Amino acid sequence: MRHAFMRLSLILSLLCASGIASAQSTVDMKGTWTGTSRSIVNGMPAHHPADMPAKSAGEHRLTSIKITLKIDGQDDGRFWGTLETAAKVDSVIGVIAADGKRVRIVQKGRGILEGILLDNESLEYFYTENKDGSSVAATVLLKRQK
Numbered sequence: 001m002r003h004a005f006m007r008l009s010l011i012l013s014l015l016c017a018s019g020i021a022s023a024q025s026t027v028d029m030k031g032t033w034t035g036t037s038r039s040i041v042n043g044m045p046a047h048h049p050a051d052m053p054a055k056s057a058g059e060h061r062l063t064s065i066k067i068t069l070k071i072d073g074q075d076d077g078r079f080w081g082t083l084e085t086a087a088k089v090d091s092v093i094g095v096i097a098a099d100g101k102r103v104r105i106v107q108k109g110r111g112i113l114e115g116i117l118l119d120n121e122s123l124e125y126f127y128t129e130n131k132d133g134s135s136v137a138a139t140v141l142l143k144r145q146k
Contacts, residue, residue: 012123026096027117029079029103033069033142037127038062043134045112047085069105069123083107111136120144 016122040058041048054061069092071081076095082089082103094105094113104125108141121144129136 015057025100026074026077027120028074028094028096029071030074033071034145035067035125035140035142037065037067037138037140039064039127039136039138041136043132045129045131045134045136046088046090049087049137050121052087061088067142069117086118 004058009101010075012043039048039058040057040062044050047052047056047065048063050059052063052065055061056062065085068082068084069081071079071094073080077098078094079096080091080093081090084090090110091108092105092113093108094103095121096103101117103113103115103117103125105111105115105125107129110131111127113127115123117123123142123144124139125142127138129142
C-alpha cells in the first residue's frame with residue numbers, strides 16, 4: 001500500500017510539473033505590431049527628424065511617432081525582424097524571458113526596448129537611446145495586427 005501511494009504521489013507530481021511547464025510556453029511574436037510613441041528627445045535621433053511635429057520642452061522636444069514592429073522569425077524565445085517609422089527602418093533582434101512576459105529588443109546601431117507582454121496581442125515597452133549626441137526616452141503600447 002505504501003509503495004502504491006508513493007507511485008501515485010510521484011505520478012501526480014510529474015503531471016503537475018508538466019502542466020506548469022506547458023502553461024509558460026513561449027509566446028509566438030511573429031506578425032505585425034503597431035502603436036504610437038510618447039517620446040522626449042534631445043538632439044536629432046534618426047527616427048525623430050527636425051522637421052517632424054514636436055512640442056518644445058526647454059532644450060528637448062516632445063514627439064509622437066507611429067511605430068511598426070514586424071517580427072519575421074522566431075526560434076524558441078529568440079526573434080528577429082524590423083522596426084519602422086516614417087523616417088527609418090531598422091533591423092531588430094530580441095529575446096523573451098523565461099517568465100514568458102518580459103521582452104528585450106535591440107535595434108541595430110540604436111537603442112534598447114525593454115517591455116512586457118500584457119497578453120498575446122499587446123506589448124508595452126520603454127525605449128532608451130543615448131548615441132552620438134542624441135538621447136531618446138519613449139514609451140509605446142503596441143497591438144498585434146490581425
